[in-house]
Amino acid sequence: xxxxxxxxxxxxxxxxxxxxxxxxxxxxxxxxxxxxxxxxxxxxxxxxxxxxxxxxxxxxxxxxxxxxxxxxxxxxxxxxxxxxxxxxxxxxxxxxxxxxxxxxxxxxxxxxxxxxxxxxxxxxxxxxxxxxxxxxxxxxxxxxxxxxxxxxxxxxxxxxxxxxxxxxxxxxxxxxxxxxxxxxxxxxxxxxxxxxxxxxxxxxxxxxxxxxxxxxxxxxxxxxxxxxxxxxxxxxxxxxxxxxxxxxxxxxxxxxxxxxxxxxxxxx
Numbered sequence: 001x002x003x004x005x006x007x008x009x010x011x012x013x014x015x016x017x018x019x020x021x022x023x024x025x026x027x028x029x030x031x032x033x034x035x036x037x038x039x040x041x042x043x044x045x046x047x048x049x050x051x052x053x054x055x056x057x058x059x060x061x062x063x064x065x066x067x068x069x070x071x072x073x074x075x076x077x078x079x080x081x082x083x084x085x086x087x088x089x090x091x092x093x094x095x096x097x098x099x100x101x102x103x104x105x106x107x108x109x110x111x112x113x114x115x116x117x118x119x120x121x122x123x124x125x126x127x128x129x130x131x132x133x134x135x136x137x138x139x140x141x142x143x144x145x146x147x148x149x150x151x152x153x154x155x156x157x158x159x160x161x162x163x164x165x166x167x168x169x170x171x172x173x174x175x176x177x178x179x180x181x182x183x184x185x186x187x188x189x190x191x192x193x194x195x196x197x198x199x200x201x202x203x204x205x206x207x208x209x210x211x212x213x214x215x216x217x218x219x220x221x222x223x224x225x226x227x228x229x230x231x232x233x234x235x236x237x238x239x240x241x242x243x244x245x246x247x248x249x250x251x252x253x254x255x256x257x258x259x260x261x262x263x264x265x266x267x268x
Contacts, residue, residue, distance in 0.1 A: 076221035145183035150193030
């Protein structure tokens, strides 16, 4: 790229024609880094010893045996700390693909003998699909009210990234609003601390119908690293009805926009 001094003289043409160009689309497809910790997958059925160890070393108790003695991982609890894959790499692998959003809480639980697919569509394609869905359902933009119900602010950083020049979610017809009375979607982060319980319920009640509630991150899905204690409620679905759960700690912008798309599909 040739760069010339824009101020050669006082002629307007020389200032505008300075041979400096801005690339229109620097990232035609936003790639997820290989080192990103996303979805847990089982390489093989863990041994009995590994199952017992995994239940102990997981800080959020995401691994457990079901009633049918099938070993499973709860993506709604997983914070992708990596302790499981570090200890038993022969059984556990953490992919760089995000865990998929789901419409009901139990669907976040994946057994070791099963496989589930996630959306492999790039961010741009999901965004344009979401834009078409918004225009079909609302005939206008989609307004989001985000509420922090006691999070560590990790999820807020990813939500904020939706408005940066890379993701630029407003071009898909999505905007964030200050008042719940203007909102179509309630985006909630955090485990819902006891001190935020009333505020969350009042925010939900203030929204006009039909309202969509999205739980963002492991904390909002299950309590996450904070769990279910005297100070937390253990997930926002214990306070307000949830339409879509977006797992992750924190979920990437791609996972967030996919979750929003899934939420609108639920309303059809």
